[in-house]
Amino acid sequence: MKSPDNSLAGAHGALARLRHDLRTELDQILGYAEMLQEDAKKRLEEGWVRDLEHIQEAGHRVLALIDNLLEQPSAVEIDRGARSADEQSDQVLDKASLLVVDDHEMNRDMLSRRLGRKGYDVDTAADGPEALRKIEAGSFDLVLLDIMMPGMNGIEVLTRLRQRNSPTELPVIMVSAKGESADMVVALQAGASDYVTKPVDLPVALARVRTQLALKRASDAAVLLSGQVEMRNRMIRQIFGRYLTDEVVESLLERPEGLRLGGEKRRISILLADLRGFTPLSESLPPETIVALVNGYLGIMSEVIIEHGGTIDEFIGDAILVLFGAPIERSDHARASVTCAQAMQRAMEEVNRRNAEAGLPAVAMGIGINTGEVVVGNIGSERRAKYGVVGHNVNLAARIESYTSGGQILISESTLSEAGEGLRVVDELEVTPKGLRAPMTLYEVG
Amino acid sequence: MHKILLVEDNEMNRDMLSRRLQRKGYEVILAVDGEEGVRLAAAHDPDLILMDISLPVKDGYASTRELKADPATQSIPIIALTANAMNGDRQRCLDSGCDEYETKPVDLPRLLAKMWTLLSA
Numbered sequence: 323m324k325s326p327d328n329s330l331a332g333a334h335g336a337l338a339r340l341r342h343d344l345r346t347e348l349d350q351i352l353g354y355a356e357m358l359q360e361d362a363k364k365r366l367e368e369g370w371v372r373d374l375e376h377i378q379e380a381g382h383r384v385l386a387l388i389d390n391l392l393e394q395p396s397a398v399e400i401d402r403g404a405r406s407a408d409e410q411s412d413q414v415l416d417k418a419s420l421l422v423v424d425d426h427e428m429n430r431d432m433l434s435r436r437l438g439r440k441g442y443d444v445d446t447a448a449d450g451p452e453a454l455r456k457i458e459a460g461s462f463d464l465v466l467l468d469i470m471m472p473g474m475n476g477i478e479v480l481t482r483l484r485q486r487n488s489p490t491e492l493p494v495i496m497v498s499a500k501g502e503s504a505d506m507v508v509a510l511q512a513g514a515s516d517y518v519t520k521p522v523d524l525p526v527a528l529a530r531v532r533t534q535l536a537l538k539r540a541s542d543a544a545v546l547l548s549g550q551v552e553m554r555n556r557m558i559r560q561i562f563g564r565y566l567t568d569e570v571v572e573s574l575l576e577r578p579e580g581l582r583l584g585g586e587k588r589r590i591s592i593l594l595a596d597l598r599g600f601t602p603l604s605e606s607l608p609p610e611t612i613v614a615l616v617n618g619y620l621g622i623m624s625e626v627i628i629e630h631g632g633t634i635d636e637f638i639g640d641a642i643l644v645l646f647g648a649p650i651e652r653s654d655h656a657r658a659s660v661t662c663a664q665a666m667q668r669a670m671e672e673v674n675r676r677n678a679e680a681g682l683p684a685v686a687m688g689i690g691i692n693t694g695e696v697v698v699g700n701i702g703s704e705r706r707a708k709y710g711v712v713g714h715n716v717n718l719a720a721r722i723e724s725y726t727s728g729g730q731i732l733i734s735e736s737t738l739s740e741a742g743e744g745l746r747v748v749d750e751l752e753v754t755p756k757g758l759r760a761p762m763t764l765y766e767v768g
Numbered sequence: 769m770h771k772i773l774l775v776e777d778n779e780m781n782r783d784m785l786s787r788r789l790q791r792k793g794y795e796v797i798l799a800v801d802g803e804e805g806v807r808l809a810a811a812h813d814p815d816l817i818l819m820d821i822s823l824p825v826k827d828g829y830a831s832t833r834e835l836k837a838d839p840a841t842q843s844i845p846i847i848a849l850t851a852n853a854m855n856g857d858r859q860r861c862l863d864s865g866c867d868e869y870e871t872k873p874v875d876l877p878r879l880l881a882k883m884w885t886l887l888s889a
Contacts, residue, residue, distance in 0.1 A: 342851045345872050349873035352874075
């Protein structure tokens with residue numbers, strides 16, 4: 323026997339060395355036997371194939387005995403204190419509930435005892451139906467499932483149990499004898515999480531059981547976390563959904579920084595629209611009629627605005643404040659705002675057609691657009707916040723709009739220059755809004 | 769054809785495994801101890817190394833560390849082979865730099881699958 327690894331020590335060390343050397347010899351026996359078996363098969367020597375199989379089976383049984391020898395310290399009177407640190411660390415395991423399924427009592431017994439010693443709660447089942455019953459009734463964290471069983475075989479059991487339990491809910495480690503690799507592929511495809519071969523190499527089996535349990539725990543945690551994230555997102559959609567389009571809300575959710583209060587400076591285009599001459603009208607009509615009229619108009623306009631990628635920031639009575647370029651950036655915000663304004667004016671025909679049908683008076687809308695730097699962000703307090711916009715350019719948009727008459731679209735110089743080629747400018751207007759030192763030119767778009 | 773360096777001190781195991789690998793279509797170079805293993809790895813640049821852990825002169829851990837520290841050989845994948853099958857062994861193998869780990873007696877289909885995975889990476 324060759325010189326051993328120096329880290330082993332004491333009586334336990336001697337046993338481990340013995341085990342090492344026995345496994346080394348067994349490796350030869352099994353290896354040569356397998357090679358000869360391949361040759362025998364090629365030569366169609368059935369008798370030799372069978373005998374070699376017997377040699378291999380005997381070898382596997384010896385292997386099982388060797389492994390058992392080390393697992394039963396009482397049988398060889400080893401002082402528990404002399405166990406290596408490695409083995410002691412095995413005992414520190416989290417509790418998990420395992421089910422061992424095998425038609426051979428010896429296999430069930432061996433696995434359940436060895437796994438039980440490692441701290442797991444182990445139950446057993448002798449056939450497929452019993453296994454399925456127990457899984458249904460109990461709550462196992464993992465199943466060790468023998469493939470070769472009479473009646474319902476392991477693959478069938480796996481297929482049925484996968485109808486109810488996903489691999490992350492209930493990991494299944496298949497146990498197969500050597501030479502059943504075709505079945506392994508079928509098993510893996512049917513949803514097996516991993517496999518071990520018989521005779522069961524316990525440290526390997528343990529490692530695989532631990533891995534599957536760790537994966538399951540991680541997946542359970544992930545599911546919980548995603549559930550929490552989903553709840554948060556739902557809440558956010560509810561709060562913001564009333565003010566913003568779905569698209570905008572989704573983009574905010576994707577960027578967590580989008581939800582922090584606090585703002586950023588950005589160059590955008592601001593569109594303000596309202597029903598011209600509406601105030602006196604609203605005083606002469608009953609409230610329900612006013613609301614119906616305004617809602618009808620706002621409903622149609624909202625559709626148009628959303629179609630053009632604008633963000634409705636606010637309804638102020640019959641006025642609509644729309645942003646282009648925030649919260650979602652776009653380089654063509656100026657052009658988009660003008661195109662939207664034109665579409666909105668065209669949609670007034672529909673608004674008035676419905677009004678006429680309902681016996682309501684016709685109305686006319688004015689739109690003012692300005693482009694410039696503003697501050698955008700979640701404005702408000704922790705309790706109540708909305709995506710808002712501030713800055714003198716917002717006020718300017720309102721001023722521009724106030725100069726409109728029904729059916730008109732007035733835009734600022736900055737909007738005109740940024741909107742690019744091809745706008746149909748039908749008139750110019752020079753105004754000096756209060757608070758501005760110099761006059762400004764407004765352009766009417768047709 | 770892939771070139772495999774097999775580092776195994778036990779004559780029978782060496783003979784048995786090298787023949788099985790050759791039957792599967794691999795070219796096999798043999799080393800009988802850790803030192804020869806390191807030397808042959810540098811000289812022949814194999815595609816993969818099967819390294820027995822309990823070797824004379826220089827054990828498998830030390831040999832692996834040396835191979836992984838040398839730029840000339842560090843990219844060669846190493847599968848540790850060991851008849852010791854305790855949990856600490858696996859971690860020690862991985863800590864010394866092994867890419868994979870297999871216990872003896874060798875489960876050939878599983879070993880071949882691991883080799884294939886490392887060789888195609």
